[in-house]
Amino acid sequence: MxxxxxxxxxxxxxxxxxxxxxxxxxxxxxxxxxxxxxxxQAPVYVADILLHPALRKSYLSEQWKRNPAWVSNAVKAVRKIWSTEYKIYELLDKQEEKGQELDEFDRWRQKVYSTASEVKDEFDRFIYGSQVGIGQQTALQWWLEPTQRENFPLLCRMAIDIFCIPPMSTEAERIFSGARRQVRWDRSSMSAKMVEASLSIRSVPLTSYASASFFNGDMYLRLADTLRAASGCVFGTVLMLMYIRMPA
Incomplete structure (x- = not known):
């Protein structure tokens, strides 16, 4: 644009x-x-810019310098998505840690780490950081690197979700139409969750962002867990491998 x-x-x-x-x-x-x-009015479009390592907020400030209100409103809208959809995972992780019995050293370490993280959350730390050139890489490939997942464990989830959004709905419509062929008359007992999981797994190798780093990442494991949960047994893992090797 x-x-x-x-x-x-x-x-x-x-x-x-x-x-x-x-x-x-x-x-x-x-x-x-x-x-x-x-x-x-499209926070996802702005999120794509803010979470791009070579752009960030400084790019918005330069491109929209004639309309500073646009920048502040856009950042506020994206921050709302971050706070309500992704930062909440931090609270869940802390609740899980509280449920575990900690010794004196772990309690001290937890206090030190939490104090350091309160200085600036991941979202602000990233968008106000220095721009980084990524060469021939895509922004998604950059976020899939282990280093970024270490530095921004929660923001990484948001970035991967944002950059996995296809620019057009053609592929999504094709997968949606494929559900009709998936549920044949002799497979009508398949649950909606099972159909969704199997189609998701099957479509991964067909996308332009599929790579070795993608398959080794958390998203691949989440898809596998979803399919396994949908089938109710380890058989889901076998189905996953079958669908990955099946042609579209």
Whole structure:
């Protein structure tokens, strides 16, 4: 979107050279401007920028410097997603730790670590951090690295979810339509959860972001656990391996 805005702005002066070209340019500009104004209302679009290691908040501040209110509102909207959907895992982990019996050293270490983490949470620490070039890597591949998972264990979940969102719904529609072929008349007893899990596992190798690091990551294990839970036994793991090797 920002590149298109840059392109339109750069070619605006050339459009005045010919009336026919200007008419077409003006119509295209109005249509683009309509959707560009809506990016403020799409926190996921802004989250994609804020969680990109080479962009972060400094990119937004530069690109939207004429509308500083856009930046503050956008960051606030993404922070709300972070606080309500992902930061809550920190509370759950702490509750689990409280349920365990800790010795004196563990209690001291827990106090020191919690004090250090309260200085700035993962979201603020990342978006206000320095931009990092990732070369030919995608942002998703960068977040799948073990180093990032160590530094940002909770924010990493959010980033992977954001960057796994497909740019178009074509693939999602294809998988959805595949459910019709999945549940044949002789397999009508399959539960909805089982169908969802098996289709999810089956679609992983077909996506553009599938890689060795992806299959070794937490998301792969979560899919395996989901399928195993849906089947109610270890047979789910066997099904998972079968579906990964089956053609679409």
């Amino acid at each position: 920002d590149f298109l805005h840059h392109h339109f702005t750069r070619t605006k002066n050339r459009a005045f050279s010919g009336p026919r070209f200007y008419a077409r340019f003006h119509v295209a500009w109005l249509k683009f401007e309509k959707y560009y104004q809506l990016t403020e």
